[in-house]
Amino acid sequence: MPEPRRFPPGFLWGTATAAHQVEGGNQQNQWAQWERQPGRIRAGDTAGDACGWWRSASRDLALAAELGTNAHRLSVEWSRIEPADGRFDAAAIGRYRELLGELRGLGLRPMVTLHHFTHPLWFEARGAWAAADAVERFTRFVNYTVAALCDLCDLWVTINEPTIFALQGYLLGVWPPGRRAPAEAVATIAALLRAHAAAADAIHRIDGNLQVGLAHHIRLMDPASRRPLDRLLAALHDRVLNLALLDALRTGHLALPYGVGQRITGLRGSCDFVGVNYYTRDHVAFDSRAPRAFFARRFVPPGAPVSAATHDGTPYGEVYPQGVARAIAMAARVGLPLYLTELGMPDADDVQRPAMLLATLGAVHRMIAAGHDVRGVFWWTLVDNFEWAEGWQLPFGLIALDRASGARRVRRSGALYAAVARANALPATGERGAE
Numbered sequence: 001m002p003e004p005r006r007f008p009p010g011f012l013w014g015t016a017t018a019a020h021q022v023e024g025g026n027q028q029n030q031w032a033q034w035e036r037q038p039g040r041i042r043a044g045d046t047a048g049d050a051c052g053w054w055r056s057a058s059r060d061l062a063l064a065a066e067l068g069t070n071a072h073r074l075s076v077e078w079s080r081i082e083p084a085d086g087r088f089d090a091a092a093i094g095r096y097r098e099l100l101g102e103l104r105g106l107g108l109r110p111m112v113t114l115h116h117f118t119h120p121l122w123f124e125a126r127g128a129w130a131a132a133d134a135v136e137r138f139t140r141f142v143n144y145t146v147a148a149l150c151d152l153c154d155l156w157v158t159i160n161e162p163t164i165f166a167l168q169g170y171l172l173g174v175w176p177p178g179r180r181a182p183a184e185a186v187a188t189i190a191a192l193l194r195a196h197a198a199a200a201d202a203i204h205r206i207d208g209n210l211q212v213g214l215a216h217h218i219r220l221m222d223p224a225s226r227r228p229l230d231r232l233l234a235a236l237h238d239r240v241l242n243l244a245l246l247d248a249l250r251t252g253h254l255a256l257p258y259g260v261g262q263r264i265t266g267l268r269g270s271c272d273f274v275g276v277n278y279y280t281r282d283h284v285a286f287d288s289r290a291p292r293a294f295f296a297r298r299f300v301p302p303g304a305p306v307s308a309a310t311h312d313g314t315p316y317g318e319v320y321p322q323g324v325a326r327a328i329a330m331a332a333r334v335g336l337p338l339y340l341t342e343l344g345m346p347d348a349d350d351v352q353r354p355a356m357l358l359a360t361l362g363a364v365h366r367m368i369a370a371g372h373d374v375r376g377v378f379w380w381t382l383v384d385n386f387e388w389a390e391g392w393q394l395p396f397g398l399i400a401l402d403r404a405s406g407a408r409r410v411r412r413s414g415a416l417y418a419a420v421a422r423a424n425a426l427p428a429t430g431e432r433g434a435e
């Protein structure tokens with residue numbers, strides 16, 4: 001009889017959220033300001049009360065425990081903890097202590113992200129990451145926060161998806177601050193890597209046992225054909241989005257296109273683990289009419305399975321769960337243990353997600369069996385929440401949220417995740433989806 005596919009003992013089965021997407025009532029960060037500008041967010045949505053976690057997350061955290069998970073990744077909201085430059089709010093820290101205490105009480109090991117796309121309005125007004133003292137300001141916040149919470153959490157992510165934050169906000173202009181300036185995008189990534197290195201050093205000084213990483217979004221880039229120009233463009237986009245950051249972590253130097261070899265103090269050796277956020281892949285074709293997109297057209301080939309549509313009608317992405325294996329292999333070049341800090345897809349009716357979930361976890365299992373040091377999975381996300389420029393239109397949750405009534409309903413994929421998490425194993429047979 002075939003054996004269940006077991007994961008290593010102590011494997012973390014988690015879900016992931018971010019402060020602005022679930023807490024509600026965050027008005028003092030640059031995203032809330034962006035949401036107030038007409039036309040920025042699909043259907044005019046705002047995060048609003050989100051999932052109400054600032055008042056109480058108890059119901060959702062209890063559901064996370066009922067799902068059999070043993071970990072949860074959340075982020076802290078800098079604008080709550082430091083509402084004015086240099087002024088810290090003990091009550092906000094108190095609330096985060098309560099949240100972390102609640103998680104631990106439910107048997108969920110917390111992983112805390114310090115910067116997940118949002119920062120205070122006062123930081124933005126000072127020039128955000130372009131300011132000469134941005135790294136110092138961030139490190140001061142990190143020192144305060146980690147010192148206040150480290151007895152409750154030993155897994156820390158400094159910055160979530162530096163490349164996505166910089167490209168969306170400073171190159172494509174679809175996120176705050178709405179800039180379309182390639183040089184600023186590159187400078188922002190460099191500044192975020194400096195901030196990460198300084199934060200990691202601060203965290204390790206507070207307690208050498210704390211584990212620190214950065215969460216990197218890997219979006220696979222495949223050439224649309226064997227034509228040399230398609231291959232060249234796919235390789236270039238792969239470098240910009242995926243490889244340059246991993247190489248910077250490995251070497252401690254800024255690689256093209258973020259820099260020309262400049263060393264970043266403390267970057268090499270800053271991480272104890274690398275966090276990988278994987279969702280999908282693009283096909284890349286040379287397109288002479290697309291100079292703004294660096295002469296590339298990125299698309300999903302006709303006929304490929306796709307997830308829900310974004311505001312412009314294009315899908316969020318191809319459903320390509322087996323790609324997680326390639327993302328793991330790619331991140332392994334840094335030579336550190338890995339956590340899959342986000343995996344998921346938007347699927348309101350949960351038609352595709354169950355098979356995609358099992359196929360994804362099957363691929364993770366194969367990579368572990370092949371010797372990769374993957375220590376846990378944090379599914380994005382626990383409960384439907386505010387999806388940035390897509391507003392409330394892309395539900396990623398294992399739990400569906402009815403915003404009108406506040407009701408929660410565990411989706412079928414939630415029940416499947418629960419079965420795998422509880423068993424710490426995938427079934428040998430059964431629903432295996434597109435594996």
Ligand code: IFM
Pocket residue numbers: 018021161277342380387396
């Ligand atoms: O919701 C986001 C999250 O904040 C960062 N990674 C991708 C998710 C889905 O788009």
